[in-house]
Amino acid sequence: MFTPEVxxxxxxxxxxxxxxxxxxIVEPFWKAExxxxxxxxxxxxxxxxxxxxxxxxxxxxxxSVLGGMIRFDWLGFFFKILFMFxxxxxxxxxxxxxxxxxxxxxxxxxxxxxMGMNLMSVSADLVMLYLSIETASIPLYVLAGFMVADxxxxxAGFKYLLFGVLASTIMLYGFSLxxxxxxxxxxxxxxxxxxxxxxxxxxxxxxxxxxxxGLGFKVSMVPFHFxxxxxxxxxxxxxxxxxxxxxxxxxxxxxxxLFFVAFAFxxxxxxxxxxxxxxxxxxxxxxxxxxxLALPQKNLKRLLAFSSIAHAGYVxxxxxxxxxLGAASxxxxxxxxxLTNLLAFGIVMAFSHATGMETLEDFAGMSRRNPLLALxxxxxxxSLAGMPPFGxxxxxxxxxxAGVQSGYTxxxxxxxxxxxxxxxxxxxxxxxxxxxxxxxxxxxKHPLPLLKxxxxxxxxxxxxxxxxxxxxxxxxxxxxxxxxxxx
Amino acid sequence: xxxPILSIITFLPMLAAVVILAVPSARKNVVRTxxxxxxxxxxxxxxxxxxxxxxxxxxxxxxVEQYNWLPALxxxxxxxxxxxxxxxxxxxxxxxxxxxxxxxxxxxxxxxxGIQDRPREFFAFLFILxxxxxxxxxxxxxxxxxxxxxxxxxxxxxxxxxxxxxxxxEYAAMKLTxxxxxxxxxxxxxxxxxxxxxxxxxxxxxxxxxxxxxxxFSTAFQNLWFLPVFMGFAVLGGIWPFHNWSPDGHVxxxxxxxxxxxxxxxxxxxxxxxxxxxxxxxxxxKEWSWLIMTFAAIAVVYGAYIAFVQTDLKYMIGFSSVSHMxxxxxxxxxxxxxxxxxxxxxxxxxxxxxxLFFAVTGMIYDxxxxxxxxxxxxxxxxxxxxxxxxxxxxxxxxxxxxxxGFVAEFPIFMGVWGRQWLVAVFASISIVITAAYIMTNxxxxxxxxxxxxxxxxxxxxxxxxxxxxxxxxxxMIVIGLIPAIMVPxxxxxxxxxxxxxxGA
Numbered sequence: 001m002f003t004p005e006v007x008x009x010x011x012x013x014x015x016x017x018x019x020x021x022x023x024x025i026v027e028p029f030w031k032a033e034x035x036x037x038x039x040x041x042x043x044x045x046x047x048x049x050x051x052x053x054x055x056x057x058x059x060x061x062x063x064s065v066l067g068g069m070i071r072f073d074w075l076g077f078f079f080k081i082l083f084m085f086x087x088x089x090x091x092x093x094x095x096x097x098x099x100x101x102x103x104x105x106x107x108x109x110x111x112x113x114x115m116g117m118n119l120m121s122v123s124a125d126l127v128m129l130y131l132s133i134e135t136a137s138i139p140l141y142v143l144a145g146f147m148v149a150d151x152x153x154x155x156a157g158f159k160y161l162l163f164g165v166l167a168s169t170i171m172l173y174g175f176s177l178x179x180x181x182x183x184x185x186x187x188x189x190x191x192x193x194x195x196x197x198x199x200x201x202x203x204x205x206x207x208x209x210x211x212x213x214g215l216g217f218k219v220s221m222v223p224f225h226f227x228x229x230x231x232x233x234x235x236x237x238x239x240x241x242x243x244x245x246x247x248x249x250x251x252x253x254x255x256x257x258l259f260f261v262a263f264a265f266x267x268x269x270x271x272x273x274x275x276x277x278x279x280x281x282x283x284x285x286x287x288x289x290x291x292x293l294a295l296p297q298k299n300l301k302r303l304l305a306f307s308s309i310a311h312a313g314y315v316x317x318x319x320x321x322x323x324x325l326g327a328a329s330x331x332x333x334x335x336x337x338x339l340t341n342l343l344a345f346g347i348v349m350a351f352s353h354a355t356g357m358e359t360l361e362d363f364a365g366m367s368r369r370n371p372l373l374a375l376x377x378x379x380x381x382x383s384l385a386g387m388p389p390f391g392x393x394x395x396x397x398x399x400x401x402a403g404v405q406s407g408y409t410x411x412x413x414x415x416x417x418x419x420x421x422x423x424x425x426x427x428x429x430x431x432x433x434x435x436x437x438x439x440x441x442x443x444x445k446h447p448l449p450l451l452k453x454x455x456x457x458x459x460x461x462x463x464x465x466x467x468x469x470x471x472x473x474x475x476x477x478x479x480x481x482x483x484x485x486x487x
Numbered sequence: 488x489x490x491p492i493l494s495i496i497t498f499l500p501m502l503a504a505v506v507i508l509a510v511p512s513a514r515k516n517v518v519r520t521x522x523x524x525x526x527x528x529x530x531x532x533x534x535x536x537x538x539x540x541x542x543x544x545x546x547x548x549x550x551v552e553q554y555n556w557l558p559a560l561x562x563x564x565x566x567x568x569x570x571x572x573x574x575x576x577x578x579x580x581x582x583x584x585x586x587x588x589x590x591x592x593x594x595x596x597x598x599x600x601g602i603q604d605r606p607r608e609f610f611a612f613l614f615i616l617x618x619x620x621x622x623x624x625x626x627x628x629x630x631x632x633x634x635x636x637x638x639x640x641x642x643x644x645x646x647x648x649x650x651x652x653x654x655x656x657e658y659a660a661m662k663l664t665x666x667x668x669x670x671x672x673x674x675x676x677x678x679x680x681x682x683x684x685x686x687x688x689x690x691x692x693x694x695x696x697x698x699x700x701x702x703x704f705s706t707a708f709q710n711l712w713f714l715p716v717f718m719g720f721a722v723l724g725g726i727w728p729f730h731n732w733s734p735d736g737h738v739x740x741x742x743x744x745x746x747x748x749x750x751x752x753x754x755x756x757x758x759x760x761x762x763x764x765x766x767x768x769x770x771x772x773k774e775w776s777w778l779i780m781t782f783a784a785i786a787v788v789y790g791a792y793i794a795f796v797q798t799d800l801k802y803m804i805g806f807s808s809v810s811h812m813x814x815x816x817x818x819x820x821x822x823x824x825x826x827x828x829x830x831x832x833x834x835x836x837x838x839x840x841x842x843l844f845f846a847v848t849g850m851i852y853d854x855x856x857x858x859x860x861x862x863x864x865x866x867x868x869x870x871x872x873x874x875x876x877x878x879x880x881x882x883x884x885x886x887x888x889x890x891x892g893f894v895a896e897f898p899i900f901m902g903v904w905g906r907q908w909l910v911a912v913f914a915s916i917s918i919v920i921t922a923a924y925i926m927t928n929x930x931x932x933x934x935x936x937x938x939x940x941x942x943x944x945x946x947x948x949x950x951x952x953x954x955x956x957x958x959x960x961x962x963m964i965v966i967g968l969i970p971a972i973m974v975p976x977x978x979x980x981x982x983x984x985x986x987x988x989x990g991a
């Protein structure tokens with residue numbers, strides 16, 4: 001059973017597990033004031049794991065391994081690399097967090113959640129899928145409420161737990177119904193049964209609704225988005241960044257695999273069509289609600305929370321398009337978005353570490369206090385707004401192109417109207433950074449020092465955002481290879 | 488593959504921006520020197536290229552370079568200039584060079600000209616903007632055209648909001664950005680529709696505009712998409728009724744940005760509307776040319792009239808830009824030889840002229856601290872160079888023979904007459920109004936007695952300013968006296984457009 005191929009398939013997870021063990025062993029021997037260095041250990045370990053996986057863990061032709069539990073293909077592999085990168089950056093941002101940074105268990109929880117996400121992206125079986133979703137979620141509930149002395153953080157953790165458990169229970173109910181009717185939980189077998197007409201279609205539609213609740217919660221799609229702003233606001237900032245990027249991308253990795261493979265309605269265009277329409281409407285509503293609610297926000301974390309809801313809507317355009325370019329653009333968009341939003345949250349973290357503040361008004365005069373940080377923030381926000389030469393522009397064009405290709409021009413128009421709203425509030429935030437000044441106009445006396453770990457993490461991210469936006473051919477090539485596994 | 492002269496010209500400002508950002512912010516003069524060096528180098532490089540094109544008697548797309556950027560989707564970095572775009576690249580070089588001179592920044596407390604606050608960021612953003620503009624003019628790939636188009640739009644927001652006129656800058660910057668962004672994304676949808684339809688028709692995935700020209704779009708398709716694509720870009724060209732952002736933007740922007748904005752960015756809109764709208768969807772252009780012509784004719788007269796009643800010098804120039812860009816659109820809408828030729832030359836002529844106007848206005852404002860025409864006077868004695876520059880600009884604006892304005896406007900009116908003589912008669916009202924407001928303002932601002940309030944503290948312009956004024960005047964006069972250095976070139980570009988229009 002344990003062939004080299006199987007090892008290759010779960011190599012990243014083995015490495016993550018080993019890293020977690022190492023942290024468990026090493027951490028108690030370090031003095032309390034040095035314990036934040038676990039962050040460096042985690043980050044370096046994860047970067048090493050990425051390199052090792054790239055060399056020894058590359059998939060060949062897609063195969064199901066471990067009794068059909070895991071699908072070993074490029075789609076999963078690409079997402080795994082993304083998640084590991086996100087976790088590494090999050091560890092770097094986390095290490096200087098006042099209350100969370102020196103607690104070794106925070107990094108362990110991060111790794112546990114990462115493990116769950118990795119498995120989510122490769123699960124080929126509903127049971128495995130459910131287990132991995134829970135593995136990813138439960139550590140995040142704890143992390144969100146990690147600052148026990150802070151009421152908002154406790155509230156965030158509890159809220160996230162309650163909503164999350166509810167959503168995943170509904171999804172589990174959906175899974176159990178599928179098993180009851182089909183007698184199998186294997187995604188690829190389900191696809192065959194569905195296209196052979198062995199499943200009652202009404203049931204499939206009902207089940208899809210139930211599953212969508214669970215996944216919609218993960219990717220913060222309207223109307224399952226209510227938790228996002230409060231949880232982001234209360235959680236430690238790097239955790240919020242991780243929630244809004246890796247966790248969301250993990251949700252999408254499951255969503256595309258389920259909907260492009262298991263419930264693709266092959267040979268039943270009318271059903272595929274009405275299903276795509278449902279998603280299209282959800283996408284339009286998600287974008288619009290996210291962007292409109294982002295407009296009046298004064299707290300930068302809440303603003304980013306609503307903007308991340310809106311971005312889930314843009315990604316959904318690619319899903320709705322339901323063709324290869326659509327799938328590739330979803331993967332590409334998620335990669336660009338992950339880099340960008342991590343950068344945005346990282347900047348908020350660096351700023352609040354230096355000043356202890358995080359509302360928009362506190363960012364006044366920031367470009368005079370630290371021009372470098374201001375430039376990076378400009379890159380992040382323009383990328384979110386979809387401006388070149390940053391990743392967000394190309395990603396948006398690809399998603400829109402996919403939408404137009406499958407005839408959803410109206411949805412693309414909605415997307416475009418939304419990006420205009422987006423431009424407004426992203427630029428508005430930059431106005432504080434570049435235009436407004438501190439009350440005394442004495443910015444020179446309030447410099448904003450950046451710690452080494454921030455410079456390193458934010459530097460990598462900024463470079464990444466620019467690279468994705470300019471030299472996009474290799475990224476698109478990988479996204480396309482990943483998308484190919486869905487057809 | 489040729490020597491990649493166009494990519495060097497396009498990316499040099501971007502590179503300069505990065506270098507500038509690496510300089511410590513306190514070393515303002517280092518920043519300024521780097522900026523001026525990069526700008527002059529870029530201008531000289533393209534002037535050399537331009538002369539090669541002209542003297543070589545070249546035609547069609549020249550200096551073409553192509554790099555496959557994303558072959559899977561048919562996106563390539565394809566650069567090349569033709570008779571229409573070459574003058575515009577030259578114009579961008581001129582405006583960039585003079586813009587840097589104007590913004591040099593006199594640290595003398597009494598003068599406070601140019602940019603003193605954070606010149607490092609200012610020049611960096613300005614150069615990113617310039618890179619985007621160069622990119623649009625030389626791109627032969629539709630995707631890359633959009634890429635550079637957006638790069639040209641967003642720095643405007645920062646430049647106006649940060650360094651602009653305190654009173655209206657936030658409002659104007661946001662208004663401008665949203666207008667332009669709306670326009671560009673509307674065009675983007677049209678471009679994507681073209682891309683997929685071309686794929687259906689020819690089976691080739693390509694954003695290459697030379698390929699898209701041959702894609703054989705159906706007439707119904709062209710009629711449907713021409714207006715969104717054309718108008719989306721024309722918003723940046725300041726077409727009536729979507730011109731509203733433009734005067735507000737001009738007024739709020741710092742001098743160099745006003746020059747860029749009116750001198751180059753509005754050309755960007757007109758050029759892209761012509762390149763993507765008319766050249767890729769010629770049947771649609773024929774179908775809708777009456778509407779464009781109506782809008783343009785209204786813009787010409789309405790802009791001139793509103794300019795006439797302004798008391799703020801910058802608003803006056805802003806609306807005169809609307810009027811003159813209306814002439815460009817009018818020329819485009821004729822779809823005939825004369826009209827297009829005039830539009831091509833007018834883009835260059837107006838760019839230089841309006842840059843000069845804004846430069847001089849900026850010089851006056853920096854020293855007199857007012858732009859209100861009734862409060863000004865007697866400037867000809869204090870700043871003779873500036874006033875001569877303004878007068879020459881005024882003559883160009885009125886379309887006097889011997890200056891570039893005549894070379895541009897005369898063919899436009901001929902073309903319009905050939906199409907619809909009533910419109911020509913209507914539009915020519917603007918010439919009278921233009922002459923009226925230019926004359927009265929020159930008299931008031933430069934030749935009336937100096938008001939008491941201004942006595943004593945208004946000084947002459949700096950050497951940098953004078954260099955800029957002389958450079959700009961030089962081009963307007965040379966083209967007026969020797970049209971042969973530009974007209975034959977534009978002609979080759981126009982012939983290409985007429986070929987696509989089927990000899991209409």
